Each structure stands twice: as structure tokens, then as C-alpha cells.
Amino acid sequence: MTEYGRGQGSEPWYPEDPSHGDVGWGGQQGHPGQSPQTGQQQYPRGGPQYGAGPLEPQSGHPQEYVQQQHAGQGYDQWTGQQPAPGHSDGYGQQYQGGWEAAQPGQIPYGTDPTAPYAGHPEAYGAEPPDYYGTPEAYPPPRPPAHRTAAPAPPDESAGDREDWDPARPDREAPAAPRHADAPDDYDYEDEEPPGRSGGREDRRGGRSGKEGKRKRRNGCACLLVTAVFVGGIGAVGYFGYQFYQDRYGAPEDFAGAGTDENVSVDIPKGAIGSLIGQKLKEAGVIKSVDAFTQAQNRHPQGKSIQDGAYILRKQMSAASAVELMLDPKSRNNLIIAEGRRNIWVYEQIDKRLDLPEGTTKDVALTEWKSLGLPEWATNGAASRKDPLEGFLYPSSYPVAEGAEPAEVLKKMISRAKSQYAAHDLDGKARELGLKGPLELITVASLVQAEGRTHDDFKKMAAVVYNRLKPDNTVTNQKIEFDSTYNYLRNQSKLDISIKEIRNLDHPYNTYFYKGLPPGPIGNPGEDALSAALEPDDGGWMFFVSVDGKTTTFTDNLTDHNKLVEEFNAGRTKGD
Incomplete structure (x- = not known):
């Protein structure tokens, strides 16, 4: 499409355009390539195309130009201005209007279209008709730089309606014409007339619809990019802060001394x-x-x-x-020391729970099956003085007001089970010639009751195992520990009558019965248990504490008797 709104074909781009056919000054048109004022060769805007002569169809004007000039309305195709009436063309003639004798698209027969006054009787003094002076006439055509397309009626019958005004500003003009050499994506809405600067505005004074939409799209895009950018910075800052806190920051912590719970x-x-x-x-x-x-x-x-x-x-x-x-x-809390007997533990629980004396003992003796003993500890439990002896593990336990005795006992037994499970009691018992884990715990309780120090525990365990040997003819496989007699009597005496201790028939009296007692005589700690598992390899058979602080071990009766005499002599002087 050319810059004057006409295509390269023979039809105008918009037949209803009121400026259709304005190609010269009042219909007068010179030679397509010649200036009417000077007679010099003149090319259209942009110059002739390469290789085309001034009168050839490709010289800048379409071949149908001669036909289009007859439909003109006195409009100058080159300058965009309408010659005023009486204006001279340089030949002494005045131009008053269009060709009244010619029909649009036709040339009168025998008339030279290149003649300056051919077909214009008004040029010789006749008064031309005024095509723009009546109310029904179209307004005078505007220069090309200021033209706008005529608005189309809303429907086929709109042209006959009296209320349809093509000049109303709310009527939307048709799309702008397309230039023949313009690319497919050329945006005509953004095209501005020569000499204008700034943004295009529509007839209502605002930005064009397409430009407004484009600016809104650009604004949304900027907002989205900003949001992504800010979000990225926030994410980097958050993870950076977490990384710093993990590596260099202070760990999470509560403040203060805690709640009341x-x-x-x-x-x-x-x-x-x-x-x-x-x-x-x-x-x-x-x-x-x-x-x-x-x-x-x-x-x-x-x-x-x-x-x-x-x-x-x-x-x-x-x-x-x-x-x-x-x-x-x-x-x-209730702290159970190593070697404490169950009877002492029961009394302490009753005191802390403010219960009548004997309450916890009754629970232990009647509910022992439901308190969580290991299975190997339930065998022969009825023959033991206390089925729970040896399973209230030495430690510290909370015994708060309102607690139930059974719950406290369960915690102690659970602790003992976990500690005993850390050792291979069953395998070690067979290795040491014992019947099972219960006998091994019994040995540990004897070691805990008779020994004084960690070094004593291993030698004391060796004494137990040596006396249990079948070839022991010195004690005849009797343990003969005073601690077992004190346990059955629930006492802790050092001076026990030989006559009394040897004549009491009781399963826990190791002076009366061979072998180990039916069960533990107290609650051994970890050191005593370790000594029972790994005894000293000496042949120790006897022991005595001369000064009451250290224990001396011997492997024969003669040395032992000497130590006993020394011990008795010291006691006599002390009396």
C-alpha cells in the first residue's frame, strides 16, 4: 500500500472514503511525470523506481492514476492541500473545482488527459458547483497526515438510520490500511504522522487501546519480574540465615528456669x-x-x-x-545404693508416698508376676524369700507424691533388666558351672555383700566359685558367708555365735546348706556383677578383714587361722 492510502491495484482501499479520488487540483492533473507549474520532470515521493522511465507504470504512480484523477474533489495529491478558488497554475488560468462533465473513472472522448484544461469548462469563466457548501455534503478532505478512516455503521441497515452519526467519537474506526510492502507483523496503531512527537492519542484524548494494553502488559511483566526478584532475594536470605545459624549461630534454647510442671x-x-x-x-x-x-x-x-x-x-x-x-x-529421689536389700527399698517407698508401713512389701509379694521380671527369674520364685530380690537395680528413682508403688517397682525392675541384658548371663553361667542367670546374679549379690572395694570383688568371686567346686574338702562345698545368715534374719551383725549360725536350718543359711542360697540376698551393682562374670583366677578360699577396712585373702586354712587369731587379738585389746 502506498502512503496515500491506495493499493497497487485498480481499486481504492476504502471506496466509501469521502476523500476517495482526490488526486489533483480541482481535477486538473498534469503529466504523470511533469510539474504543471514548471513543466519539468517530477517524480513522486521516494523517486522513480530503478530502471523505470517517467511515464512507465513503475515510475512511482500506478497505471490507473489517470483514471483516478477524474474522481478527485479538488485535492492536491502532492502537497496535501486544496487550491483555493482562483488560484493560478502558472499558465494564467484559475482553478475553481472538479470536472463537472466527467464521470468518475472515465475520460471524455477525444480529450487529452494530459492537457492542462481538458474537460474543465469552469476554467473559462463558468461558476463551478460547490460540493462542500450544502449541509448534506461531506466535509472538505483533510491532508493525508491528518486523515482518519471513516467509521463504519454498526450493521447493514445503520446507514439508513437517522441516529447514526459517523462523526460520533464513540464510534470505532476500522483498522488502518496495510501497506503493500509492510511486513506481516507491522503495527499500524503505533504509526505516527510525520512531524509528530510523543505518544499517539485517540480521538477522545487518551492513549490508543492497543498502546494502553501493551503498557498494561509491560507493567504486569515488570511487576512479575520484581516479585520474582524480591522472592529470590528473600529465599537466599532465609537459607543464608539458616546456614549461618547452623554453623555459627547460637543453638535453640528455652529461657528461664522452666514451667511449674x-x-x-x-x-x-x-x-x-x-x-x-x-x-x-x-x-x-x-x-x-x-x-x-x-x-x-x-x-x-x-x-x-x-x-x-x-x-x-x-x-x-x-x-x-x-x-x-x-x-x-x-x-x-529414692537412691538405691549397691547391695541394698528389698526390705529397705519397700520402707523408703512407703515413706515417700506417705503410705502405711508394709504397703509396698505387700504389693511386691502378691503382684510380683505382673511387675515385669525376666522369664528366667520366675522359675522357682515361690521358694525364694522375695521374688524381686536382686531386681530393684541400684540407681536414683523419682518417687513423687501420688505415684503408685507398683509403678515405682516396675521402673526399678525395668532398669535391672536392661542392665542385665547387656551381658550374656546365660552363656557365662554355663561357663562358670552355674545353673543359669539367676545363680549368677546370686553370686554377684554375695560378692557385693562381703566385698569392700573393687579389688575385693574379683577375689571374693573367686572364693565363691572355689568353694562350690566338688573337690572342696575344706568347707565341703559350703559357702559359709555370714551375709546369708544376716539376710534371712534381716540384720547386719558382725559377731554371730558359731553355735547359732551352724544349727539354724534355713535355705539361706550357707553354714547349714551346701551351694548357693535360693536367690540373691541383695541388689548388686555393676562392679559386683562384672566381678561375678570375670572372677580372679587365684585359688582363694578364705578371707578376713583384720582392721575392718581392708580384706586379706588366703588359699589355705593355716594362713587363714593365723589371720583369725590376729583379728581376735585386736578385738580383745579394743574391748
Whole structure:
């Protein structure tokens, strides 16, 4: 399409355009390639195409140009202006209007279309008709730079309606014409007339619809990019902060001394800081293990936290938890020392629970089957003085007001089972010539009752195993421990009459019966159990404590009798 709105074909691009056919000054048109004023060769805008002569069809004007000039309305095709009436063309003639004798698209017969005044009788003085002076006439055509396409009626019958006004600003004009040499994606809405600057505005004074939509799209795109950019920065900042906190930041921790809710935490023996912290976190005491280990390392006595049961508060700061665990008040629980008998444990539970004396003992003797003993401990339980003896493991246990005796006993038995399960009691018992794990626990209770130190425990275990040997003719396979007699009597005497101890018929009296007693005589600790599992390899048969502090072991009766005389002599002087 050319810049004057006409295509390369013979038809105008919009036949209803009121400016259709405006190709010259009042219909007068010179030679297609010649200026009417000067007679010089003149080319259309853009110049002649390469290789075309001034009168050839490709010289800048379409071949049907001569026909189109007859439909003109006195409009200058080249300048975009309409000659005023009476204007001279340079030949002394005035132009007054169009060709009244010619029909659109036709040339009068015998008329030279290139003649300056051919077919224009008004050029010789006749008054031309005024095509724009009546109310029904179209308005005068505008220059090409200011033309707008005529609005189309809304439907086929709209042209006959009196209320349809083509000049109404709310009528949308048809799409702009397409240039013949324009690319397919050329945007005519953005095309501006020569000489204008700034954005295009529509007839209502606002931006064109397409430009507005494009700007809205650009705005949304900018907003989306900004949101993505800000979100990316936020994500990087968040993960960066988490990375910093994990590597260099302080661990999570509660503040203060905790709530009013108490909780009991059982710390196993040998537990280090991280395991202690894990137990406290599971119980809801602290918020993180790292916070506890740091607080424990900062405290001068932090490494001295012992195993046992602690009564703490929930949601404590790690530093507060360390302080409370180092305070003896936090261990104001029932602490079972190594070697304690069950009868003493029952009494302590009754006191702490404010129960009548003997309540816990009755529960133990009547409900022992439901308290969680290992299966190997139930065999022959009826023949034992107390089925639970040896299974209330030495440790610290919370015995808070309102607790039930059975629940407290279950915790103690559960602790014993877990400790005993850490050893191969059954295999070790067969290796040592015992009948099963229960006898091994019984040996450990004897060692715990008679020994004084860790070194004593291994030699004391050797004494037990040597006296149980079938070839023992010195004691005839009798253990002969005073501790067994004291157990059945529920006493702790050192001076026991030989006559009394040897004549009492009772299964726990090792002076009267051969072999081990029916069951443990107390609750052994870990050291005594280890000694029972790995006894000394000496041939120790006898032992005596001369000074009451150390124990001397011998492997023959002669040496033992000398030590007994020394012991008796010391007691006589002391009396």
C-alpha cells in the first residue's frame, strides 16, 4: 500500500472514503511525470523506481492514476492541500473545482488527459458547483497526515438510520490500511504522522487501546519480574540465615528456669553430654541437645553429672538444667545404693508416698508376676524369700507424691533388666558351672555383700566359685558367708555365735546348706556383677578383714587361722 492510502491495484482501499479520488487540483492533473507549474520532470515521493522511465507504470504512480484523477474533489495529491478558488497554475488560468462533465473513472472522448484544461469548462469563466457548501455534503478532505478512516455503521441497515452519526467519537474506526510492502507483523496503531512527537492519542484524548494494553502488559511483566526478584532475594536470605545459624549461630534454647510442671528423667549410667541432652530433650526439659552440651562444657562441674533419676521442670534453659542437675536437691529421689536389700527399698517407698508401713512389701509379694521380671527369674520364685530380690537395680528413682508403688517397682525392675541384658548371663553361667542367670546374679549379690572395694570383688568371686567346686574338702562345698545368715534374719551383725549360725536350718543359711542360697540376698551393682562374670583366677578360699577396712585373702586354712587369731587379738585389746 502506498502512503496515500491506495493499493497497487485498480481499486481504492476504502471506496466509501469521502476523500476517495482526490488526486489533483480541482481535477486538473498534469503529466504523470511533469510539474504543471514548471513543466519539468517530477517524480513522486521516494523517486522513480530503478530502471523505470517517467511515464512507465513503475515510475512511482500506478497505471490507473489517470483514471483516478477524474474522481478527485479538488485535492492536491502532492502537497496535501486544496487550491483555493482562483488560484493560478502558472499558465494564467484559475482553478475553481472538479470536472463537472466527467464521470468518475472515465475520460471524455477525444480529450487529452494530459492537457492542462481538458474537460474543465469552469476554467473559462463558468461558476463551478460547490460540493462542500450544502449541509448534506461531506466535509472538505483533510491532508493525508491528518486523515482518519471513516467509521463504519454498526450493521447493514445503520446507514439508513437517522441516529447514526459517523462523526460520533464513540464510534470505532476500522483498522488502518496495510501497506503493500509492510511486513506481516507491522503495527499500524503505533504509526505516527510525520512531524509528530510523543505518544499517539485517540480521538477522545487518551492513549490508543492497543498502546494502553501493551503498557498494561509491560507493567504486569515488570511487576512479575520484581516479585520474582524480591522472592529470590528473600529465599537466599532465609537459607543464608539458616546456614549461618547452623554453623555459627547460637543453638535453640528455652529461657528461664522452666514451667511449674515437673518431669522425671532417668539418665543411664555412663551417659555423656549428648546422650544426657537427648534424654532431656525427649522429656521436654530443654529445646536442643547442642544448647545443653554447650552449657555443660561452660560449667566448671558440668562433667560431674551422674546417672540416675532427676526431677526437673519442663522448658528450662540449658544452663538452668545443668545447674539443677548438679544440685543435690534435684536428686532428692529414692537412691538405691549397691547391695541394698528389698526390705529397705519397700520402707523408703512407703515413706515417700506417705503410705502405711508394709504397703509396698505387700504389693511386691502378691503382684510380683505382673511387675515385669525376666522369664528366667520366675522359675522357682515361690521358694525364694522375695521374688524381686536382686531386681530393684541400684540407681536414683523419682518417687513423687501420688505415684503408685507398683509403678515405682516396675521402673526399678525395668532398669535391672536392661542392665542385665547387656551381658550374656546365660552363656557365662554355663561357663562358670552355674545353673543359669539367676545363680549368677546370686553370686554377684554375695560378692557385693562381703566385698569392700573393687579389688575385693574379683577375689571374693573367686572364693565363691572355689568353694562350690566338688573337690572342696575344706568347707565341703559350703559357702559359709555370714551375709546369708544376716539376710534371712534381716540384720547386719558382725559377731554371730558359731553355735547359732551352724544349727539354724534355713535355705539361706550357707553354714547349714551346701551351694548357693535360693536367690540373691541383695541388689548388686555393676562392679559386683562384672566381678561375678570375670572372677580372679587365684585359688582363694578364705578371707578376713583384720582392721575392718581392708580384706586379706588366703588359699589355705593355716594362713587363714593365723589371720583369725590376729583379728581376735585386736578385738580383745579394743574391748
